Amino acid sequence: MATLRLGDIAPNFTAETSEGRIDFYEYLGNAWGIFFSHPADFTPVCTTELGATAKLAAEFAARNVKVIALSVDPVGRHHLWIDDINETQQTVVNFPIIADADRKVSELYDLIHPNASETATVRSVFVIGPDKKIKLTLTYPASTGRNFYELLRVIDSLQLTAHYQVATPANWQQGDDVVILPAVKDVDIPAKFPKGFRVIKPYLRITPQPNL
Ligand code: BEZ
Numbered sequence: 105m106a107t108l109r110l111g112d113i114a115p116n117f118t119a120e121t122s123e124g125r126i127d128f129y130e131y132l133g134n135a136w137g138i139f140f141s142h143p144a145d146f147t148p149v150c151t152t153e154l155g156a157t158a159k160l161a162a163e164f165a166a167r168n169v170k171v172i173a174l175s176v177d178p179v180g181r182h183h184l185w186i187d188d189i190n191e192t193q194q195t196v197v198n199f200p201i202i203a204d205a206d207r208k209v210s211e212l213y214d215l216i217h218p219n220a221s222e223t224a225t226v227r228s229v230f231v232i233g234p235d236k237k238i239k240l241t242l243t244y245p246a247s248t249g250r251n252f253y254e255l256l257r258v259i260d261s262l263q264l265t266a267h268y269q270v271a272t273p274a275n276w277q278q279g280d281d282v283v284i285l286p287a288v289k290d291v292d293i294p295a296k297f298p299k300g301f302r303v304i305k306p307y308l309r310i311t312p313q314p315n316l
Contacts, residue, residue: 107214108241114139114232115212121172121200122182128172129236131200136169136263137232138255141215143224145177145185149249153227154186154201155193156252167259171199176210176225179203220245231258233266268314269296279316284309 108114114137116129128139140157142150157171164171175182186197204210204225215225227250231240239262244250261272270282284293286307293301297311304310 108230108238110238110241112238114230114236114238116236117209117212119209120179120203122179122186122197122203123200126172126200126202131172132170132232132236134234136167136234136259138164138169138171138229138259139213139232140171140173140229140250141210141213141225141227142173142175143221143227143246145175145181146188149227149246150175151185151189151192153249153252154189154197155195156249157199158189158193158195158197160252160256161198163256167256167263169259172202173199174202174204174209174213174215174225176204176207176223178205217243229255231255231262233262264313264315270311270314279313281310282313284311 116127118125118127142153144150154173182201182203186201189195189197202209207216210216210225213228213230215228217226220226224246227244227246227248229240229242229250230238233239240258257277260278261276264282265271269285269288271285272282276282284297284301288296293309297314299312299314301309301311
């Protein structure tokens with residue numbers, strides 16, 4: 105499989121998971137998706153990542169996001185590992201972990217980078233829209249745990265910019281001002297952005313977050 109890029113359709117698959125056999129598209133339904141991969145079960149950074157994700161369940165639900173993880177270990181090991189995660193991270197893992205022992209899904213999503221490791225999957229994330237298109241990809245090294253607040257921030261941006269002709273600037277957080285897309289003509293701004301706007305440069309026009 106070639107590398108998946110932004111705007112590509114996230115390929116569907118069926119797989120064994122810690123919550124039984126799933127069809128990926130059926131699991132996602134009309135929700136947004138976060139699909140993230142892990143080097144292996146019973147590894148320290150992954151343990152903290154899965155615990156951190158479980159603790160954010162209410163935040164993902166509020167954004168209509170379904171989460172699914174992947175590791176190349178078999179489902180029996182996933183169950184034992186989940187017990188450890190629940191115990192050590194003081195949470196309850198509340199999303200499926202794909203048991204990709206035959207590497208089928210890993211190959212489909214290009215999750216084994218042989219120059220990093222011949223056998224372990226990299227630490228990748230795909231954010232998938234309700235249209236099943238890939239909206240974000242990122243890949244971290246095995247040694248660096250991901251920032252799950254950043255994933256929530258990106259989803260907030262994606263959901264906002266899907267409905268308004270705006271983009272979110274550097275380090276944007278919910279409630280901050282946003283930028284008006286260059287495609288919007290000055291003459292159309294007052295009607296589209298009734299909260300007001302500032303023109304800093306002709307290409308840099310700022311408005312309060314429109315959906316608050
Ligand atoms: C970890 O998840 O802790 C990990 C996995 C592979 C290499 C280094 C750390």
